[in-house]
Amino acid sequence: MNNVKTAIQPLNVEMGQQVRKYIDTLTKPPGSLGRLEELAIQLAEMTSEAFPAVSPAGVIVFAADHGVVEEGVSAFPQEVTVQMVMNFLNNGAAINVFSRQIGAMFEVVDIGVAADIEADGVVKRKIRYGTSNFCKQDAMTRQEVEKAIAVGYERAEQMIGQGSKCLILGEMGIGNTTPSSAIVAVLSGLEVGTLVGQGTGIAEEKLTHKQNVIVRALKERKPDPKDPIDILAKIGGLEIAGMTGAMLAAAANRIPIIIDGFICTISALLAKGICQTASDYMIVGHRSVEPGHGIALQLLGKKPLLDLDLRLGEGSGAAVAFPILQSATLMLKEMATFASAGISKEQRKGV
Ligand SMILES: O=C(O)c1ccc[n+]([C@@H]2O[C@H](COP(=O)([O-])O)[C@@H](O)[C@H]2O)c1
Numbered sequence: 253m254n255n256v257k258t259a260i261q262p263l264n265v266e267m268g269q270q271v272r273k274y275i276d277t278l279t280k281p282p283g284s285l286g287r288l289e290e291l292a293i294q295l296a297e298m299t300s301e302a303f304p305a306v307s308p309a310g311v312i313v314f315a316a317d318h319g320v321v322e323e324g325v326s327a328f329p330q331e332v333t334v335q336m337v338m339n340f341l342n343n344g345a346a347i348n349v350f351s352r353q354i355g356a357m358f359e360v361v362d363i364g365v366a367a368d369i370e371a372d373g374v375v376k377r378k379i380r381y382g383t384s385n386f387c388k389q390d391a392m393t394r395q396e397v398e399k400a401i402a403v404g405y406e407r408a409e410q411m412i413g414q415g416s417k418c419l420i421l422g423e424m425g426i427g428n429t430t431p432s433s434a435i436v437a438v439l440s441g442l443e444v445g446t447l448v449g450q451g452t453g454i455a456e457e458k459l460t461h462k463q464n465v466i467v468r469a470l471k472e473r474k475p476d477p478k479d480p481i482d483i484l485a486k487i488g489g490l491e492i493a494g495m496t497g498a499m500l501a502a503a504a505n506r507i508p509i510i511i512d513g514f515i516c517t518i519s520a521l522l523a524k525g526i527c528q529t530a531s532d533y534m535i536v537g538h539r540s541v542e543p544g545h546g547i548a549l550q551l552l553g554k555k556p557l558l559d560l561d562l563r564l565g566e567g568s569g570a571a572v573a574f575p576i577l578q579s580a581t582l583m584l585k586e587m588a589t590f591a592s593a594g595i596s597k598e599q600r601k602g603v
Pocket residue numbers: 325326327328423424425426427428429430450451452453454512513514515516540541542545562563564565566
C-alpha cells in the first residue's frame with residue numbers, strides 16, 4: 253500500500269493554469285461553458301496534457317456476493333448476481349448498452365460470486381464464494397481484502413495498458429447497499445437511520461429491519477474508521493475492494509476515473525482513505541437515489557455531473573455521464589480561438 257501512495261502524484265496545477273488561459277482564447281464569452289470549462293481544466297491537471305483525451309473509456313464491472321443477504325435485506329435473491337454476470341456476458345445489461353454507445357472497452361470480473369462461473373469471457377479472479385454475514389462474523393480477512401484490492405489494481409492496469417484513457421468502475425452484488433450504508437455510517441459517524449435506502453427496491457416496512465441489521469452488526473464489528481482495510485474486512489465486500497484497487501491504479505497512472513453511484517462512491521472514499529491524493533483523479537458521474545449517496549458525496553467533497561434518479565449501479569450512471577467529459581475535451585481540441593476566427597474580443601470593463 254505504501255508503493256501506491258508514492259505512485260500517485262499530485263495534480264499538474266501548472267498545466268491547469270495553462271489550459272485555463274487557453275480556454276479564455278476560445279470563441280465564447282469567458283466562463284460561458286461553465287462546468288465544462290472546469291472539467292477540461294481538471295482533466296488537463298489529471299493527465300498532464302494540454303489537450304487531454306478520454307476516449308476510449310474502459311468499463312470494469314466487479315461482481316461479488318454478500319453473506320448478509322441471509323438477513324433478508326434485498327428485494328432480490330442472491331442468485332441474481334450470477335444471473336446478471338451471464339447477462340453482462342451476453343451484452344444484455346444497461347451497462348453493455350451504454351458501453352457500446354460510448355465506444356468503451358468492457359470487462360466483467362468475478363471477484364467473489366457465490367457460484368462457479370464457467371462461461372467464456374468472464375475474468376476469473378474469485379477470492380472466495382461471497383463474504384460472510386457481517387452480522388455474525390467479519391465479512392472476510394485482511395489478506396482477502398488486500399487480494400481484492402490487488403485484483404482491482406491489476407485489472408485497471410491491464411485496461412489502461414490496452415489503451416483506455418478514462419476508467420468507469422461498476423459493481424454487481426445483490427445485498428451490497430447494506431455494507432455500503434454501514435460503511436457510510438462508520439465514516440460519517442451519522443445515525444444509520446438517516447442513510448439507509450431501498451436498494452433494489454425493498455418494501456418501506458423492511459427499511460427498519462435493514463437499518464436494525466446494520467446497527468446490530470456495527471455494534472459487534474466496531475470497524476476502525478481510520479483503517480479502510482479493517483472496514484472492508486469487517487463489513488465487506490469483495491467488489492467494493494476491487495473497485496477501490498482499480499481507482500488507486502487509475503490515479504497512479506494519471507487516468508481520470510468516473511465514479512458511478514452509491515456503492516462506487518464507497519469504494520472512492522476507501523481509496524481516498526488509503527491515499528488522499530487518489531480522489532483528485534475522480535469525477536462523480538451522477539447522484540444516486542440512495543439517501544446515503546448524498547452523505548458519501550459530501551465526504552468525498554465532489555459534486556455529481558448528473559441527477560437522473562438512477563439507482564442501478566453496474567457503472568451505468570458513469571457511462572451516461574461520459575459524453576460530458578468528451579464534450580469538455582473536444583471543446584479544447586476543436587474550438588476556434590478569437591485570433592484564428594478573426595472575432596473581436598470583449599470590451600474590457602472600464603476601457
Ligand atoms: O449504484 C447505486 O446507487 C445503486 C443503488 C441501489 C442498488 N444498486 C444495485 O443493486 C444491488 C444492490 O441492491 P440491494 O438492494 O440488493 O442491496 C447491486 O447490484 C447494485 O449494483 C445500485
